[in-house]
Amino acid sequence: MNRAVNIAVEDRLSEAVLRLLLSRAKGKPIVSKSYPLSKGWQKDVGPNGYGYIKKSLPAFNAASAVTPFVILVDADNRPCPPETIKSWLEDEVQNPNLVIRIAIREVEAWLLADRSGIADFLAVPESCIPLDPSRIKDPKRYLSRLAARSRRREIREDLARAPGTRSKTGPFFSQSLQHFTKDLWDISVARLHSADLNRAILALDKI
Amino acid sequence: MIITRVRLANWKNFKKVDVNLRGRVFVVGANASGKSNFLDVFRFLRDIAKPKGGGLQQAVSSRGGISKIRCLSARKNPLVEIEVEIGELADTIPSFRYGIGIRQENKGKRRIMLDYERVWKDEVLILDRPAMISEDEADDERLTMTYLENATTNALFRDVADLFGSVSYLHLVPQLLRSVKSAEIEQPGEDFYGRNFLVRVTKTADRTRKARLNRIMKALENALPQFDALKDDKDSAGVPHLLLRLKHWRPDAGWQNEEQFSDGTIRLLGLFWSMLEGDTVLLFEEPELSLNDRIVEMLPGLLWKLQSSKGRQAILTTHSLSLLSDPGIAAEDVLLLENGVEGTEIKQASSDPEIVAMMRAGMTVGDAVLPRTAPQNVTELTL
Numbered sequence: 133m134n135r136a137v138n139i140a141v142e143d144r145l146s147e148a149v150l151r152l153l154l155s156r157a158k159g160k161p162i163v164s165k166s167y168p169l170s171k172g173w174q175k176d177v178g179p180n181g182y183g184y185i186k187k188s189l190p191a192f193n194a195a196s197a198v199t200p201f202v203i204l205v206d207a208d209n210r211p212c213p214p215e216t217i218k219s220w221l222e223d224e225v226q227n228p229n230l231v232i233r234i235a236i237r238e239v240e241a242w243l244l245a246d247r248s249g250i251a252d253f254l255a256v257p258e259s260c261i262p263l264d265p266s267r268i269k270d271p272k273r274y275l276s277r278l279a280a281r282s283r284r285r286e287i288r289e290d291l292a293r294a295p296g297t298r299s300k301t302g303p304f305f306s307q308s309l310q311h312f313t314k315d316l317w318d319i320s321v322a323r324l325h326s327a328d329l330n331r332a333i334l335a336l337d338k339i
Numbered sequence: 340m341i342i343t344r345v346r347l348a349n350w351k352n353f354k355k356v357d358v359n360l361r362g363r364v365f366v367v368g369a370n371a372s373g374k375s376n377f378l379d380v381f382r383f384l385r386d387i388a389k390p391k392g393g394g395l396q397q398a399v400s401s402r403g404g405i406s407k408i409r410c411l412s413a414r415k416n417p418l419v420e421i422e423v424e425i426g427e428l429a430d431t432i433p434s435f436r437y438g439i440g441i442r443q444e445n446k447g448k449r450r451i452m453l454d455y456e457r458v459w460k461d462e463v464l465i466l467d468r469p470a471m472i473s474e475d476e477a478d479d480e481r482l483t484m485t486y487l488e489n490a491t492t493n494a495l496f497r498d499v500a501d502l503f504g505s506v507s508y509l510h511l512v513p514q515l516l517r518s519v520k521s522a523e524i525e526q527p528g529e530d531f532y533g534r535n536f537l538v539r540v541t542k543t544a545d546r547t548r549k550a551r552l553n554r555i556m557k558a559l560e561n562a563l564p565q566f567d568a569l570k571d572d573k574d575s576a577g578v579p580h581l582l583l584r585l586k587h588w589r590p591d592a593g594w595q596n597e598e599q600f601s602d603g604t605i606r607l608l609g610l611f612w613s614m615l616e617g618d619t620v621l622l623f624e625e626p627e628l629s630l631n632d633r634i635v636e637m638l639p640g641l642l643w644k645l646q647s648s649k650g651r652q653a654i655l656t657t658h659s660l661s662l663l664s665d666p667g668i669a670a671e672d673v674l675l676l677e678n679g680v681e682g683t684e685i686k687q688a689s690s691d692p693e694i695v696a697m698m699r700a701g702m703t704v705g706d707a708v709l710p711r712t713a714p715q716n717v718t719e720l721t722l
């Protein structure tokens with residue numbers, strides 16, 4: 133019997149990444165519920181999902197006694213060692229069924245780690261993609277800027293911010309990369325170029 | 340082509356507006372700040388330009404006369420003015436500019452008259468009534484009609500007339516859709532409040548309708564967990580119906596019609612249908628109503644695709660944080676309605692330094708903008 137797990141993520145792209153990783157993990161756990169259900173939940177905890185997860189961690193920890201929880205957070209350059217996570221749990225003991233995985237910057241860096249895959253998808257030269265994507269400071273912005281150099285107009289328009297406008301990404305950024313994640317992302321290549329992704333894959337294999 | 344700029348004077352609660360529009364426009368503001376009044380500008384232009392039953396007189400009278408349109412706080416008897424620019428893309432030199440000034444005579448027949456009607460093509464003035472048209476000077480009855488509303492007189496700016504004529508408005512009120520009886524469906528009016536939506540579906544040519552319903556079915560399979568099948572039909576009295584079958588029902592439970600649909604199902608159907616229709620400018624009133632947040636979140640991306648691949652402009656009003664949390668929405672895409680010294684003002688969120696600063700620090704436009712539209716003293720709301 134495959135195990136059912138709940139997941140908690142910061143945004144829809146992280147969700148697509150985590151779902152894919154779980155579908156390839158040894159135990160093939162089945163995702164039962166995904167938190168947060170909507171962005172609306174994050175209203176009172178600021179602009180990013182990080183705050184939401186931090187605030188909800190004690191609740192997820194408690195619920196993981198019923199169903200295991202797998203949580204994916206972007207560290208966004210913040211120092212985010214396991215001790216920090218422990219402090220989010222306040223005085224609770226971490227349930228062994230609570231699995232927390234951290235992308236050193238953002239999950240976008242994990243997508244960039246499949247260098248030839250993402251280069252093909254974005255229609256940019258592979259040489260534009262660093263050998264160690266976890267060193268990129270702001271992977272979202274990096275991806276969006278890469279897309280601006282694409283040979284394909286659709287990629288430029290969907291993923292890159294329109295010239296002269298204020299937004300972090302293009303209007304179809306998340307959806308487009310979710311599609312890449314589901315159908316094109318090669319994790320066997322990506323794990324070779326991303327130590328944190330590799331650690332996440334090994335941890336998910338143990339569920 | 341899309342509408343790239345709107346200027347207004349004395350239109351409803353707006354004394355003065357001058358704002359740029361892009362392919363997707365998210366109109367946000369507190370309750371009663373004039374979001375619907377803003378959308379009504381485009382419907383008004385549509386009502387003038389539409390091929391059947393259009394015209395300036397009809398457009399004004401269907402709104403209850405000029406006193407309902409003209410800004411109440413404006414000085415006595417001012418002009419109501421609308422000017423729009425139309426271009427291939429936002430932030431480029433417009434292909435056309437169309438402007439009218441409307442007033443009511445203050446004595447005599449108290450006719451609704453054009454004070455002026457002007458058209459620029461590639462920034463060159465090609466029509467200026469009455470100044471350039473000697474017949475207008477001789478016979479002022481001509482000024483009760485626009486050149487826009489007549490196929491002979493709008494030949495030089497047909498693109499403008501076509502664009503205005505293709506404005507569609509979606510504000511499905513499920514209760515109306517369910518309750519309207521057959522006798523009422525004959526009434527004119529193209530707005531999507533209720534039964535007209537079903538009439539529009541059934542009036543569509545067979546093949547097109549089937550193709551659209553098929554595409555909607557595919558989308559519904561993901562959006563409605565128990566969805567099984569969808570079709571349309573007419574009952575013995577000729578009243579159009581949509582029929583839906585859900586899974587896990589007894590086999591003989593059969594089809595349910597729109598009277599039994601949930602509000603969310605009705606609104607989703609209307610939303611998808613209008614996106615598939617050929618209209619160029621789509622107006623949506625709070626598309627998030629009755630829809631699950633997971634679907635609402637995806638609307639900005641869907642509308643973008645509609646814009647970039649099919650050239651359709653979408654202008655919508657919203658209060659939804661889920662909708663505005665998409666990091667791909669630019670501050671330029673958001674129009675913020677706020678009270679200023681001159682009544683309600685409209686500006687692009689990108690022109691507000693505070694919003695821009697917050698977005699630079701990584702906030703989505705929803706988090707940066709929506710708190711401003713929230714009632715400030717909501718904690719004191721008691722009944």
Ligand SMILES: Nc1ncnc2c1ncn2[C@@H]1O[C@H](COP(=O)(O)OP(=O)(O)O)[C@@H](O)[C@H]1O
Nearest residue numbers: 351352370371372373374375376407409410411
């Ligand atoms: N001719 C007018 N002059 C001034 N204000 C008007 C006029 N017509 C309507 N209004 C005002 O506009 C407001 C309603 O605007 P509306 O577009 O329905 O708001 P929203 O859609 O943002 O909730 C009301 O406060 C109403 O008093």
Ligand SMILES: [Mg+2]
Nearest residue numbers: 374375376656
């Ligand atoms: Mg309204």
